[in-house]
Amino acid sequence: MTEQSVSQGARRGRARRGEGERLREELLAAAATLLREGGEPALKVRAVAAKVGVSTPAVYLHFRDKADLIDAVCLRAFAGLEREMLDAATGSDDPFQALRLRAAAYAHFALNHAVEYQLLMAPRSGQARSDLAGDAAQALLDHLVAAVQPCVDAGVMRGDVRELTLGIWAAMHGCVTLMLSRPELPWGRDPAAFAEHVGRMSGLGTALLSRIEGVSETPPSSKTFARVLDAAGRKLGST
Amino acid sequence: MTEQSVSQGARRGRARRGEGERLREELLAAAATLLREGGEPALKVRAVAAKVGVSTPAVYLHFRDKADLIDAVCLRAFAGLEREMLDAATGSDDPFQALRLRAAAYAHFALNHAVEYQLLMAPRSGQARSDLAGDAAQALLDHLVAAVQPCVDAGVMRGDVRELTLGIWAAMHGCVTLMLSRPELPWGRDPAAFAEHVGRMSGLGTALLSRIEGVSETPPSSKTFARVLDAAGRKLGST
DNA sequence: TGTACATCAGTGAACGCGCGTTCACTGATGTAC
């Protein structure tokens, strides 16, 4: 009764001799589904096994422990993110435009793989962080750097690429994180559109800031900002 | 043996007749300390009681349950954040500058109250979210709106204030969140300085983007951006 | 072509522990008379 209340999967047949790996795939898929449906706390070893239609200890045939299972799920999710970002790049040959597309792909992925994204980005509560997540973050940064570098080369931005990238990344990350954790805030009808807005905002801000950082000791007044930005806006709009 | 291994607080004397509230304060302080030292998983009812030097059930004399205790801790932290942001405002009468100062105060608070901040901003894992956190987020947004509104009034930004604010907030939130969860990334020597960088970046980006959004159908090329931004940067630097 | 044997792919039941929470009690402190 107690155990059955979790179970959803039909009794599945046992795999043939060399096909043990099949169960591993099914477990991963079930775990991902559980995460999507109920968030991290829904990912219980018992639940994963039940969803596949297999006994609980069978999970340990393919994963050392629960953390190992979670790692595997994250690894898959991350591979998906990498693929989407690479695909997004092959749309435009204009560097700034390409950056925008990648940022949009990033947001798209995060919003559609909420829990995996959070699992990858936020340290696993209470556990010693597996270095998997750290590696993923580093790889992600490298990806983004590869998108920002052409902007620097094209003269849209100046300065240290990693620093520029981190700022843009932070903005995108904050946007999707806040959207996921506080959906009740006024994001408008289309979350993806808002994320794109933030992507453009951070790109433009980074480009402009990289030109004036450290130039003048006392920052310009609001009036000056308004005047100069008005001119810039007009020029950008009229082209 | 098992229970004692947690205990740190000396045996404290029992409060006088009307002074029962004293324990409540001590429990809150102990909980905050535990959070700071060991993160959310370190916040155990037993540990809080032991730290104060009181038996575990004594906690339930002042808090309905664990969630109630956490709520109270968050409420305090949030009050601190509100105070710091208000204080930060009283430094400059230039709207854009004031916004920068508030953003810096925001980052400062988040970096120094990491766990409380995350507790407030991220939904409590697995639990039905108490509306406290939701209310706090709303209040925070209102605070930030109050800082952005003068920028709109002064003509530095245009458009819907809440939308502008959300973008800037998202950037700041992402910055501190990423710093807290991935300290190994190359943030430079001074995290607060980087957070300020992101604050300026988002402010500038928002201001510029609010002038060109929806203006031209096809976005300008990287070359155009570079040229226009160069001119704007020169003008801002020479004032 | 049959038969013993290794091994693969699992299962049922239970262990064990961390941790929030409750129960029944206790000793000190003030108050009514």
Added chain:
DNA sequence: TGTACATCAGTGAACGCGCGTTCACTGATGTAC
């Protein structure tokens, strides 16, 4: 001014359950001879 009584501020011990993990077993599938 003493004494019975209410109540406040706690305590010690245990309950109970969720959940990861392990133990000892089992039946099907292929392989050696």
